[in-house]
Amino acid sequence: MIEHIDSALVNWSRAQFALTALYHWLFVPLTLGITFIIAFMETLYVKTGDPEWKKITKFWMTLFGINFAIGVATGIILEFEFGTNWSNYSWFVGDIFGAPLAIEGIMAFFMESTFIAVMFFGWNKVSKKFHLLSTWLVAIGSNLSALWILVANGWMQNPVGMHFNLDTARNEMLDFWEVLFSPIAINKFLHTITSSYVLASIFVIGVSAWYLLKGRELLLAKRSIIIASIFGLLSSLFLIYTGDGSAYQVAQKQPMKLAAMEGLYEGSEGAGLILFGMPTPGKQINDGKDDYVFKFEIPKLLSVLGYRNADAFVPGVKDIVEGGFEYEDVNGETQLAISALEKIEKGKLAISALSEYKKAKEVKNIGLLEESLKIFRENFKFFGYGFLNDPNSIIPNVPITFYSFHLMVGLGFYFIFLFIAVIILIFREKLIEKKWLLRILVFTIPLAFIASLSGWVVAEVGRQPWTIQDLLPTVASVSQIDASAVQITFWLFTVVFTVLLIGELKIMFKQIKIGPNEGGH
Numbered sequence: 002m003i004e005h006i007d008s009a010l011v012n013w014s015r016a017q018f019a020l021t022a023l024y025h026w027l028f029v030p031l032t033l034g035i036t037f038i039i040a041f042m043e044t045l046y047v048k049t050g051d052p053e054w055k056k057i058t059k060f061w062m063t064l065f066g067i068n069f070a071i072g073v074a075t076g077i078i079l080e081f082e083f084g085t086n087w088s089n090y091s092w093f094v095g096d097i098f099g100a101p102l103a104i105e106g107i108m109a110f111f112m113e114s115t116f117i118a119v120m121f122f123g124w125n126k127v128s129k130k131f132h133l134l135s136t137w138l139v140a141i142g143s144n145l146s147a148l149w150i151l152v153a154n155g156w157m158q159n160p161v162g163m164h165f166n167l168d169t170a171r172n173e174m175l176d177f178w179e180v181l182f183s184p185i186a187i188n189k190f191l192h193t194i195t196s197s198y199v200l201a202s203i204f205v206i207g208v209s210a211w212y213l214l215k216g217r218e219l220l221l222a223k224r225s226i227i228i229a230s231i232f233g234l235l236s237s238l239f240l241i242y243t244g245d246g247s248a249y250q251v252a253q254k255q256p257m258k259l260a261a262m263e264g265l266y267e268g269s270e271g272a273g274l275i276l277f278g279m280p281t282p283g284k285q286i287n288d289g290k291d292d293y294v295f296k297f298e299i300p301k302l303l304s305v306l307g308y309r310n311a312d313a314f315v316p317g318v319k320d321i322v323e324g325g326f327e328y329e330d331v332n333g334e335t336q337l338a339i340s341a342l343e344k345i346e347k348g349k350l351a352i353s354a355l356s357e358y359k360k361a362k363e364v365k366n367i368g369l370l371e372e373s374l375k376i377f378r379e380n381f382k383f384f385g386y387g388f389l390n391d392p393n394s395i396i397p398n399v400p401i402t403f404y405s406f407h408l409m410v411g412l413g414f415y416f417i418f419l420f421i422a423v424i425i426l427i428f429r430e431k432l433i434e435k436k437w438l439l440r441i442l443v444f445t446i447p448l449a450f451i452a453s454l455s456g457w458v459v460a461e462v463g464r465q466p467w468t469i470q471d472l473l474p475t476v477a478s479v480s481q482i483d484a485s486a487v488q489i490t491f492w493l494f495t496v497v498f499t500v501l502l503i504g505e506l507k508i509m510f511k512q513i514k515i516g517p518n519e520g521g522h
Contacts, residue, residue: 010484011476014086017491019461021079023454024498028072028505030453033147033194034201034236035065036140040133041228047133057221058136059124060517061205064509066121071505075498086487090468090478097163097174098153101181105149113142147197148190155186157469158460159254165381167358167374172472185250189460192243195236196453199416202233203442203449206423208513210442213433218516226427234420240413245306251463252307255470257321257395258463259307261402265317266292268326272315273298274306277411280403286319286393318399322392341392348387351380385467388477397465405458412452419445 039061046054080102083091091098119127119135127135156162162179163172174180206229209222252259259265264280265272278296304313316338320326324340354377361370389395423442426432432439464470468478 007484008476010482010487011479013484013487013491014479015475017086017487017494018079018082020491020494020498021075021082022457022461024502025072025075025079026454026457027450027502028068028075029147030197030200030450031068031204032065032072032143033197034199035061035068035204036136036143037198038201038205038229038232039065040137040140041232042225043133043136047129053220053224056517057224060221061225062120063512064208067505067508067512069117071501074501078494086480086482087468087478088480090473092171093473093478094160094172094469097156097160097172097180100174100177101149101153101156105146113139113146116142144194147194151190151193152181152183152186154460155183155189156180157467158189158464159183159185159250160469160472165384167355167377168362170355184246185254188243188246188250192240192247193456195240195243196413196456198236199233199240199413200449200453202229202236202420203416203445205229206233207443207446210439211513212516214436214439214443219433221517223427223432226423226432230420230423230427234417234424237413237417237420244410244413248306249309252315255464256316257318257397258402258459260316260318260321261397261399261463262406262459263303264292264399264403265303265315266319268315268317268320270304270314271301271312272303272307273300274302275407277407280400282400284399286322286396292317318396322395341386341395344383344386345389345392347380347383348385348389350387351377351384352387354380383471385469385472385474385477388474389466394466397463402459402463405455405462409452409455409459412448412455416445416449416452 039058042054042058042061045051046058083098116135116138119132120139123132123135160172161183162174162176164175165171166173180186205225209225209229212218212222248259251262260268263272263275264278266284266286275293275296275298278298279294281290281292281294284290284292301311303315305311307313307315314326316326316328320338322341324338324343326338327335328338329335354373357373358370358377361367361373386395419442422438423432426435426438466474466476468475
């Protein structure tokens with residue numbers, strides 16, 4: 002199906018998509034979370050009639066608007082890249098992947114865009130209750146946008162509810178509800194939006210802490226910190242729950258990603274969870290080196306998280322490449338894992354059978370058609386492996402995945418302790434005295450963005466080499482275009498996105514310095 006693979010084209014296409022996605026994700030989580038914080042604040046305004054709550058609501062709404070505008074621009078470019086750089090992928094699964102994106106555009110985006118106008122320009126033009134309703138619908142609409150996009154991404158991690166049409170060589174949706182309610186999609190959605198709530202809470206707390214340090218807008222800062230710290234703590238606790246669900250689903254559906262997340266090369270029963278450690282640089286399977294330079298782990302916890310059994314066997318990178326370990330299939334029956342080399346051979350059989358099927362259909366050879374159809378169906382499970390040649394190519398970048406995962410988790414627990422400390426001190430009216438803590442809160446804002454981006458690095462780098470798990474590798478997903486064209490647009494996007502980011506930061510900083518009193522409200 003793919004006559005020639007240009008490694009430069011693949012690498013530059015991946016780099017461009019990663020660049021666009023990471024820049025886009027600098028804006029999305031703040032939008033998802035701060036809209037609910039704004040809705041809580043306006044609800045208090047409507048209930049109490051206190052004009053201070055209106056002032057607070059308008060201030061954070063202004064910062065949300067600045068962030069939202071830039072986020073939309075990067076998101077549009079991201080979706081266009083599926084057609085320009087990843088046309089083979091779009092052809093292969095467009096009937097499935099396109100459906101959630103279309104719903105996102107029609108339902109969530111229009112809902113969000115319609116009521117955002119009322120939210121910004123409807124003050125004193127519509128009733129308080131209708132304006133409040135519009136604010137809540139903007140919050141719900143932005144999160145519905147995330148739902149459909151994350152359903153599409155979840156399907157890529159675990160393709161379900163579909164079948165392969167041999168006549169068109171495309172995957173087609175069979176069960177929309179199976180795609181929507183896939184456990185991986187649900188966990189990914191809940192975990193992602195909850196992490197966004199944590200990020201937005203830290204942003205609000207950090208900006209408010211800056212005001213406390215400057216001795217400005219004290220009432221706004223204190224009230225904002227109360228709302229954001231409670232919302233952030235509750236979101237953090239739920240984040241632990243969704244993180245546990247995500248780890249379980251990864252263990253069941255993407256064991257190589259789990260092995261990379263833990264830097265686990267040699268599998269074991271009763272595997273421990275690494276709290277912190279350092280994987281051996283340059284480690285390869287069967288090189289005789291230890292997995293880690295050093296590590297500190299909680300015994301048996303990885304087996305519990307991944308398989309709900311303290312003594313369960315957790316396969317490592319070597320085990321998944323070489324096979325030979327036992328696992329339970331979807332029917333609960335014990336199976337022996339086959340090696341990556343065997344999967345590659347079966348995948349090539351599937352690709353060859355697809356070619357034979359098309360030839361048999363053209364010449365109307367019923368016997369050959371039925372035989373090739375049988376071979377294809379028996380081996381379709383490993384279809385994507387047929388595009389690979391090296392068994393070790395199924396191993397993702399272990400160091401990047403490991404460090405990103407542990408940085409995300411470590412920062413997540415740091416945020417929990419921070420929320421608890423802030424809640425205690427703000428209610429005791431002692432937070433303003435802790436200048437050192439206020440400075441920490443300000444500098445925690447970029448850490449929240451780092452944690453959020455790290456989560457996406459784990460999700461996407463950890464599943465390489467796959468665009469669609471086991472069905473389509475990245476090397477077979479790219480458009481057949483000149484690598485230099487992608488390289489040029491990569492640098493062009495780098496400049497444009499960086500200028501947009503700098504511009505947004507300058508506008509944001511200026512608005513924060515102006516404060517709520519003179520911002521044109």
